[in-house]
Amino acid sequence: MDFINAIIVLLNYTIIPALTYGSQLALGAIFVTLIYGILRFANFATGDMMSFGTMFAVLLTYYFQSLGINLGIFPTALITIPLATFMMILYMLSIDKFVFEYYRIKKSPPVQLAMVSVGVMFVTQAIIRIIIGPADRTFLDGEKFILKASEFKEITGLNEGLTIKSTQAITIVITMIAVSIMFWFLNKTKTGTSMRAYSDNEDLALLSGIDPKKVVLITWIIAGILATIGGVLYGLDKSYRPFVYFNNMLPIFAAAIVGGIGNPFGAFLGGYVIAFAEIFLTYAYKKFFTYILPEALEPNSMMQILSTDYKFAVSFSILVIVLLFRPSGIFKGKTL
Amino acid sequence: MAFFEGNKMTAGYGSGPDIISSCSINADRGEIVAILGPNGAGKSTAMKAMLGLLNLKSGSVLMDGKDISSLSPQDRVKAGISFVPQTRNVFADLTVRENLEVGAFLREDDVNKVIEDIYELFPILNEKKSQKVGELSGGQRQQVALGRALMIRPSVLMLDEPTAGVSPIVMDELFEHIIKVKETNVAIIMVEQNAKQALSISDRGYVLVTGENKFEGSGNELLNDPEVRRSFLGA
Ligand SMILES: Nc1ncnc2c1ncn2[C@@H]1O[C@H](COP(=O)(O)OP(=O)(O)OP(=O)(O)O)[C@@H](O)[C@H]1O
Ligand SMILES: [Mg+2]
Numbered sequence: 001m002d003f004i005n006a007i008i009v010l011l012n013y014t015i016i017p018a019l020t021y022g023s024q025l026a027l028g029a030i031f032v033t034l035i036y037g038i039l040r041f042a043n044f045a046t047g048d049m050m051s052f053g054t055m056f057a058v059l060l061t062y063y064f065q066s067l068g069i070n071l072g073i074f075p076t077a078l079i080t081i082p083l084a085t086f087m088m089i090l091y092m093l094s095i096d097k098f099v100f101e102y103y104r105i106k107k108s109p110p111v112q113l114a115m116v117s118v119g120v121m122f123v124t125q126a127i128i129r130i131i132i133g134p135a136d137r138t139f140l141d142g143e144k145f146i147l148k149a150s151e152f153k154e155i156t157g158l159n160e161g162l163t164i165k166s167t168q169a170i171t172i173v174i175t176m177i178a179v180s181i182m183f184w185f186l187n188k189t190k191t192g193t194s195m196r197a198y199s200d201n202e203d204l205a206l207l208s209g210i211d212p213k214k215v216v217l218i219t220w221i222i223a224g225i226l227a228t229i230g231g232v233l234y235g236l237d238k239s240y241r242p243f244v245y246f247n248n249m250l251p252i253f254a255a256a257i258v259g260g261i262g263n264p265f266g267a268f269l270g271g272y273v274i275a276f277a278e279i280f281l282t283y284a285y286k287k288f289f290t291y292i293l294p295e296a297l298e299p300n301s302m303m304q305i306l307s308t309d310y311k312f313a314v315s316f317s318i319l320v321i322v323l324l325f326r327p328s329g330i331f332k333g334k335t336l
Numbered sequence: 337m338a339f340f341e342g343n344k345m346t347a348g349y350g351s352g353p354d355i356i357s358s359c360s361i362n363a364d365r366g367e368i369v370a371i372l373g374p375n376g377a378g379k380s381t382a383m384k385a386m387l388g389l390l391n392l393k394s395g396s397v398l399m400d401g402k403d404i405s406s407l408s409p410q411d412r413v414k415a416g417i418s419f420v421p422q423t424r425n426v427f428a429d430l431t432v433r434e435n436l437e438v439g440a441f442l443r444e445d446d447v448n449k450v451i452e453d454i455y456e457l458f459p460i461l462n463e464k465k466s467q468k469v470g471e472l473s474g475g476q477r478q479q480v481a482l483g484r485a486l487m488i489r490p491s492v493l494m495l496d497e498p499t500a501g502v503s504p505i506v507m508d509e510l511f512e513h514i515i516k517v518k519e520t521n522v523a524i525i526m527v528e529q530n531a532k533q534a535l536s537i538s539d540r541g542y543v544l545v546t547g548e549n550k551f552e553g554s555g556n557e558l559l560n561d562p563e564v565r566r567s568f569l570g571a
Contacts, residue, residue: 190437190441193430193434193437193438194438194441196427196429196430196434197427197430197434197438199429200427200428200429200430201424201426201427201428203421203424204421204424204425204426204427205427205438206409206410207387207409207410207413207419208413208438208439208441208442208484209410209413209414209441209442210438210441
């Protein structure tokens, strides 16, 4: 019994939250890696672009709510995703048209494009500030829990309760669907193949008749879809604080680099690597050990490796270690 | 007048100096033409100029009597000119089959038939079709590069050092493949470091030095020319 209780503690406080957070990071990391693999620069506006898309989902959710439109037990935000994604893609394409394209045609070095993306980041932040402001907003409605701790205890008779928030289940399910569709697209369609070919060997791709404009367009569209979905899922799960997305760029870049930058599948796995590392290293295991150890050995301390204040240090350390020892990422394979 | 002609081409990279000057190369269908010369002579540059990868300052490129000098490289590929570059001539992260498919992106018809033909010509590619090209040996990669170039069923094939970095046995094998392609009535121009072997399978050859035509003649003529032998064939 104690053993099962211990497992439930882990599931409840580490594994399920890590799967959720990992999914959100994975979507951001695939975004980073796609832009890097095809447009060939590190996009520092990633976090704020995710925030930008989410902002529309928040505003539209409020609008739908005011009209009395909702999804019953599901969050209203889900029906806003297509429209929010559309706005996001429009924004990305206009930024590309007015900013990035110029440097791409000039064949500027990647560092220059990265610096330009820092400028785009500031502009995006300013637009968000003007449109919605910096305040913390909740836009989650519908049923909050799939499984409540008390219900779980009642059903199983265990001491420990297992809670599954609907945002957690929605995050994991939607991420799996979105990522599967994306990989199917990249690997099985002609357009996907041309994107991978372009990322692999641009000159040869051009000679094979691959249209670079189309590749760039499709890349922004896919990136826009992933960024909006990732941003909305994160906002639903935690609440929408516009400028937190900027901070999330550290774990997102860490995930992309751990997975081997330019490799979408690596970025996907990298999201979970970072999330699990962050949560496993900052979780206080006292309760867990109380269950599995005999009473005499029960820990007095919190049994926490790192304070949660240091969670960004985890991503940062992983990032540094990977860059030092396995700069091509910890998974096999190179690019798209 | 030959099927594919570069006439008195003068060109350089960007605003840099002329790399080739008044250089002329031509090939007819069903003919293998070798371009030889020391490193840095402008052999690759001459090929790129014929494909339109760099602009001509003067001179022209003709195909089947039509001036194609103003066509983009992509349009020249569409017109049936295929090119295998000296370096990075495959998609290393894609599978063998995907490499062939990308090679056929400019075709509108069913590519499966063409892929089957390529597999027949290079059986090893059929065997390795699902493997990433980056994991293949140098000789196998060159076959992928050739196969990819053949996917548009070109009438002109330009090969920049198709046997670079492969063993003599594999080189002979590749040359045999190239002869088979020539027999399908394709005009083949190839740059080669293995001058003797290349001339022995070529109908004609050119020797370029500092971007200019220095010698030209049939394969045998060049092989037996004492000056060419002394300076370029190492004997
Ligand atoms: N992309 C480029 N930009 C500027 N200069 C170049 C470029 N490529 C080649 N060159 C210059 O043009 C000259 C001829 O190069 P090219 O590659 O045509 O020689 P090559 O005969 O093919 O030599 P190799 O046998 O080594 O392949 C060299 O001096 C080289 O430095
Ligand atoms: Mg060369």
